[in-house]
Amino acid sequence: MSVSAVDAKTLCLFDVDGTLTAARQKATPEMEEFLQRLRQKVKVGVVGGSDLEKIKEQLGENVVDKVEYVFAENGLVAYKDGKLLSVQNIQAHLGEDLLQEFINYCLNYMAQIKLPRKRGTFIEFRNGMLNVSPVGRNCSQEERMEFFELDKQKHIREKFVSALQKEFAGRGLVFSIGGQISFDVFPEGWDKRYCLGILEKDAFEKIHFFGDKTKPGGNDYEIYTDSRTIGHEVTSPEDTSGYVKSSSSTDQLKTLLLLGLLLIISQLRCLLL
Template sequence: MAGQQRDASLICLFDVDGTLTAPRQAATQEMLEFLKRLKQKCYVGLVGGSDLSKIAEQIGSNVAKEYDFLFAENGLVAFQDGKQVGQENLLHNKGEECLQKVINFALKYMSELELPAKRGTFVEFRSSMLNLCPVGRSCSQKERDEFSEFDKKNNIRKKFVEALYQNFPDAGLKFAIGGQISIDVFPVGWDKTFCLQFLEKAGFKTIHFFGDKTNPGGNDHEIYKDSRTIGHSVTSPQDTIKQVSEVIPGL
């Protein structure tokens, strides 16, 4: 690593889906080369709502080693310089009874939705969050895109989130629209701002965050608005490259 040439006080932190890659797609060679050049200028971190295996599918199998920081599941599974430095557990935090109530409600709610398609894996239990997916995570890319367009017109996930908050107002849970097809469920405070503690400990003075789901209800909103970050709202991987190039000249 060209550590001596880099600005040790500055880190660029990126959401993955919709920011570095098209939703659930692999990063382009152009993006990977851009990030490699960026690493010569400053430190680089990734924070995604997905688990490590899904982020690795998109960014590369050695993603935890190739970037200075990698935060899977919003930072609840954290890596620094390729070594794991943090791990939280949803089941231990919330307990079986609470989570099962949410799962049962979600399955019943999703069973009554009429969508362009329904496939498999409507609830994915991750180590630090639940992922609720009305169309089913085993849908094809075509079905994923169809649901995304249907969702934009009919606010399927927005209404689902409202119903979850209405039914679980005191559960201490956050329900956030994430990625292209799903909703993330996690304890309050376990949003992407969770990862900032690791960056504060590392002593960064400036944290630029780039994400696409920055509106209220999106899973980038809290970290985008956090006083510890300089937030940048992007619309695509190409827009990310454009905006980063404006912040970090000479790439």
Template sequence: MTSRDMTTICLFDIDGTLTGARKKIRPEMEECLKKLKSKVVVGLVGGSDAVKITEQMGGDLSIIKEFDYFFCENGLVAYKNGEQIGEQSLSKYMDEDKLQEVINFSLNYMSNLKLPCKRGTFVEFRKGMLNLCPVGRSCSQAERDEFGKYDEEHKIRQKFVDALYEKFSTFGLCYVIGGQISIDVIPKGWDKTFCLQFVEKDKFKTIHFFGDKTQKGGNDYEIYEDSRTIGHSVKSPEDTMKLIEELFF
């Protein structure tokens, strides 16, 4: 049996890469990752918090221990071998008055949108970001899918991002389209490249990154384009599994 290559790491986005958008991981993907972990170092890097990511990965918080690295909220909350190694907070970084300016503008902007449906939780305050959701995060899976199709046609989120950049160009923030229904508001430099500072400490020779939102404005773009990574753009979990087989087996 060949030994595990500890100089190579594969980092994976969650939504659209390992799972369907906000859906649970399928058994065949679990098997694929388990097989990969016997060959190289494996880490997850998602925009959601630990609870949401572990739910998608088919378990509770104990699943964090199953990965060499586990990065929540782009790595603003970071784990290595199940132990927390880093944490950053938006509330400490950003002045409350500015934070409320962005929230108030966003709520007003979203209130004027006409969509197929609107539900609840339009702004979610996470440790390292604001998550803005025009349709509301309490929407059902069917409503989520309906908004996703509507957004593809009408560019609801892209227009929202453009408006945020125009209004708050001096705030030092980035506004990126993430997942199927939302926009992440993060300080510059707090995109998914944030997690690389922890990976670099272990001096990997090769860092692979797999993501689906790799286009400019997507929340995988910066880490996909980063000179420290070999970026792989995928369209689905099936696409990811195929690439893993081609690259490592």
């Protein structure tokens, strides 16, 4: 295989927020170009907790055609080569009684929180999860950053999740803090590792995962530490592209050195004969 050939047995799988884009922002032209160049070397996929529409807002309306795999809502909505593979449904899995009990508890809890500002859409219902935001997902970018900085000091989301873990212990729910203003709630096993089960039938030899929320409690932690992936922690979109380019250059150098070594060995054998 030549150095420039596509390695169909290797997948580079990227988180979206904080990895390919700034939180809830559009990908830069440089990032889009980077992904297309990477596709000339390996298979490429993205996995995010957001629904498909939000991923489209960030990575482009035709995102399912820009990369080989798109896993929205942690893979509960899955696309391969531009075609829908599968969709899962949280209400059918958990049941209406548990859902209403959980939603009512969250609304009551948030009613007791005093914040500089509150906006709309405090609980967003998705196919594979619930997204809970104390400030409300309708906040502006400025209000988002205001809450994010306050959350760093007051640990608002962390305390909220701790209360939920205590209240709903043993009920099969998992809580994952990600992004800047919210946290996700989903059934056990429905974190970002869910997409790995879908990928198993494609028999990749290597799956490199890139994410920024890789510490315990972050929404990249489970897939980052999973034995089926090679995890890479990044801090920003710029860090992501720089990291991959550096790794790719190193791999190519190793390949060239190996080819050179094999050539030298072959020549030595000829001399000895």
